[in-house]
Amino acid sequence: MSATQKGSLICIGTGMMLGGHLTPRARSAMQHADVVFLAVSHPVVEKWLESLHPDVRSLQDCYQPGVPRDHAYQKMVNMILHAVGQGQKVCAAFYGHPGVFACVAHRAIDAARKAGVQATMEPGISAADCLYADLGIDPGKTGCQHYEATQFLFYRRIVDPAAYLILWQVGIVGDATHARLVTGTTERECLLRKLRRVYPEDHPLTIYEAATLPLITCRQDTVALKNIVTADFNQHSTLVIPPIAVCQPDNEMRQMLEKAGDTQQNWQ
Ligand SMILES: C[S@@+](CC[C@H](N)C(=O)[O-])C[C@H]1O[C@@H](n2cnc3c(N)ncnc32)[C@H](O)[C@@H]1O
Structure with a gap:
């Protein structure tokens, strides 16, 4: 990645529900990008997001039957970083929250930052x-x-x-x-x-x-x-x-707080 050719990366979450959970900030990030990569849960969601940007590229083909998921994840990171390295403003969209039980956005952001590229994450509505x-x-x-x-x-x-x-x-x-x-x-x-x-x-x-x-x-x-x-x-x-027990009091901490003047004692 040359200094003059630096792109940028923003990872967004599309939320869980088609059409209902994309935040205004995520939508804006998509619209201002040169290219949008997609890792979403449903082909219908892909179709909808394709209608929001002229250059949307699915990452679904990275998954191959019988191949460890980690290979697919690394392939996704490589594709995203390749576009960033070409100087493009890249948006990578993941279903739910891009950083919740999902490693690709975290890895891509880490790698982009190490390369001196601006990279951020925009939260989404998770499961x-x-x-x-x-x-x-x-x-x-x-x-x-x-x-x-x-x-x-x-x-x-x-x-x-x-x-x-x-x-x-x-x-x-x-x-x-x-x-x-x-x-x-x-x-x-x-x-x-x-x-x-x-x-x-x-x-x-x-x-x-x-x-x-x-x-x-x-x-x-x-x-x-x-x-x-x-x-x-x-x-x-x-x-x-669900829980099967109630919280047990930590009497040492309660006594310390009591001594420090917190006499309200209204912890549940
Ligand atoms: C790789 S994680 C992706 C999580 C996603 N990034 C999020 O923000 O919710 C996949 C796991 O998320 C949970 N998940 C995904 N879709 C879900 C749904 N529609 N309802 C409940 N849990 C879901 C399941 O535990 C599933 O195995």
Whole structure:
């Protein structure tokens, strides 16, 4: 990338719902770009975004069956950076929020900045935002832990039973190859076994899928923990596990605050 030929990069989120979630700032970023790259969830969404700019290029072809997703992600980063390197003002649009459970925007921005190019991220409405609205969850009330489902299996994570636990990419839980579109009984049984360390087998979980098209309602199916092995998970399902315990007081901290003069003691 030569000094005289520097382009710029802005990564935007298109939100979850066709036509309804694109913010004015994201729309403006698209319209002011020379070229727009797209990684969105639905061909209809692609068609709609193509109507907003004359040079829209889909990144979907980067995915090849049986090839680890990371290869596709790197290919996407390379395509985006190549255009930036040609001195173009590049907009890369991702469904939801471009930086939530999505690595391409973060990688492309890091690489562009290292090359001395201006690169920014514009937030979008993520699946989590829709989930809070549709399921009536305030993450500030009990706290809320979010994990990628496979990472949750592969590592020892500390689950707080007094907070919500949200597992992303549950449809491909346990996929060590990073190439599969769906995983099966063995991986689900591992997830069941891990969750049973914390939750009773009748604990009610919600399989959540935000609406992506207008006039369609979200999916919010309740399933007992013991039944997750046979539950109907899709690539776009998110698993919501409600708390089973109440927060335990930290008396040392309370006493310190009391001594410091905070005598209101109205913590819930
Ligand atoms: C690679 S992440 C992309 C997340 C996206 N960047 C966002 O901001 O929501 C894919 C995961 O997001 C969640 N997801 C995607 N679409 C969803 C939907 N319509 N409803 C609920 N969760 C969804 C699922 O957990 C899915 O496995």
